[in-house]
Amino acid sequence: MIQRELEKIITKNLNEYPAVALIGSRQVGKTTLAKTLSDVYYDLESEEEKLRLDFQWDDILQSDKPIVLDEAQNYPEIFPRLKVAIDRNREKNGRFLLLGSVSPSLMKDVSEFLTGRIALCHLYPLSVTELNQKLSDTLWLLGGYPDGGILDKNKFPSWQQNYLDLLAMRDLPTWGLPAKPQVTKRFFKMLSALHGQIWNASQLGKSLGLNYHTVNTYLDYLEHVFLIRKIQPFFTNVKKRFLKSPKVYWMDSGLHHALAGILSMEQLLEQPWVGSSWEGWIIEQILVFLNNRGIHFDGPYYLRTSDGYELDLILIIEGKLWAIEIKLTSTPGRDDTVKLQHVGSLINANKLVLISRTTRIIEKDNLFSCSLSHLLDILVK
Numbered sequence: 001m002i003q004r005e006l007e008k009i010i011t012k013n014l015n016e017y018p019a020v021a022l023i024g025s026r027q028v029g030k031t032t033l034a035k036t037l038s039d040v041y042y043d044l045e046s047e048e049e050k051l052r053l054d055f056q057w058d059d060i061l062q063s064d065k066p067i068v069l070d071e072a073q074n075y076p077e078i079f080p081r082l083k084v085a086i087d088r089n090r091e092k093n094g095r096f097l098l099l100g101s102v103s104p105s106l107m108k109d110v111s112e113f114l115t116g117r118i119a120l121c122h123l124y125p126l127s128v129t130e131l132n133q134k135l136s137d138t139l140w141l142l143g144g145y146p147d148g149g150i151l152d153k154n155k156f157p158s159w160q161q162n163y164l165d166l167l168a169m170r171d172l173p174t175w176g177l178p179a180k181p182q183v184t185k186r187f188f189k190m191l192s193a194l195h196g197q198i199w200n201a202s203q204l205g206k207s208l209g210l211n212y213h214t215v216n217t218y219l220d221y222l223e224h225v226f227l228i229r230k231i232q233p234f235f236t237n238v239k240k241r242f243l244k245s246p247k248v249y250w251m252d253s254g255l256h257h258a259l260a261g262i263l264s265m266e267q268l269l270e271q272p273w274v275g276s277s278w279e280g281w282i283i284e285q286i287l288v289f290l291n292n293r294g295i296h297f298d299g300p301y302y303l304r305t306s307d308g309y310e311l312d313l314i315l316i317i318e319g320k321l322w323a324i325e326i327k328l329t330s331t332p333g334r335d336d337t338v339k340l341q342h343v344g345s346l347i348n349a350n351k352l353v354l355i356s357r358t359t360r361i362i363e364k365d366n367l368f369s370c371s372l373s374h375l376l377d378i379l380v381k
Helices: 007-016 030-037 047-060 078-087 103-113 133-142 148-151 158-175 182-195 201-208 212-224 251-261 263-267 274-292 334-346 374-379
Strands: 019-023 041-043 067-070 096-100 119-120 226-231 249-251 298-304 310-317 318-326 349-353 362-364 367-370
Touching: 007 019, 007 030, 019 030, 019 103, 030 067, 030 096, 041 047, 078 103, 096 103, 133 148, 133 251, 133 274, 148 251, 158 182, 158 226, 158 251, 158 263, 182 201, 182 212, 182 249, 182 251, 201 212, 212 226, 226 274, 249 251, 249 274, 249 310, 251 274, 263 274, 274 310, 274 318, 274 374, 310 334, 318 334, 334 349, 334 367, 349 374, 367 374
Parallel strands: 019 096, 019 119, 041 067, 067 096, 226 298, 318 349, 349 367
Antiparallel strands: 226 249, 298 310, 310 318, 362 367
16 A cells, blocks of 8 residues: 555644544545544444444544544534534544545534644645656656556546546535536536636636636536646735636646546647646646645745746745746756746746756756756755
């Protein structure tokens, strides 16, 4: 079994808080990881398991192991009981590990009953630093879901297709998405074509026969179930950050590629949008890396100026502004670094990073031209 990097953060939080909430998309590995931490487990999607939990409640409160409550958002009645149990013995930490696939409904109950009593951890699909470095291109192609092909290539893309079909037909309607499955599937396809582009709800709404308010609601649902990442525009005036549209990316590259009908690396490299695919994958690897190490940051943001200058990723880490540009090339040129320096100066960036597939590392003052793996090394120094 692959060691998940987030385990250290979860263990640390269990030592410091009475409860920990582990959130993430369906099939990302939450249950597998939780069961390595405790065998006191209840699946709250099952009525039988809810009954078993009620019957055993008084006994399990005496457990020295964390009580794992899977898909906790399906049993909102448990949250007042958790609050009472915690408050009766506030000195005891590591008592409950809550797992959830739907952020809004889970967080509503957490904020109402468990504020100050719980730490939040986010588990993402497998990342490049959790696997052999030689598998990085395979991870880009197939995505990081443990059952999605990265451990058995024969499962791609049928696993992704079945996964999205079940979300559209069962999970998303159950969680409250007000769309018919056929509309949701079309929405998935259109979002695949828009990967890495600036969000235009009105344009997409016309294609679906929906108004832009409805389309924005649908996008919010997909963000809340950890399928889509929205990256907001950056402005030096903080108050203006949300006045323009975000960029949208599929968080998992394998889902994006399955929707686009990609079956091989050769086919992927032939696509006119291959650069935006790699850009999204690199962004996700950076953000997951920071998350798994408990490194806090402000962002992510992107920048696009009226005269055509842009930055793919902006992060503020420990007060330092990182301006990151991503190029799908093995031979980045001097023009790329000059352009990066110019755009970085517009926002007073402290660190300038040009990420490519180069094997040559250039470090000069605050400028780095390097591969993803080298940037990840820099981030933890």
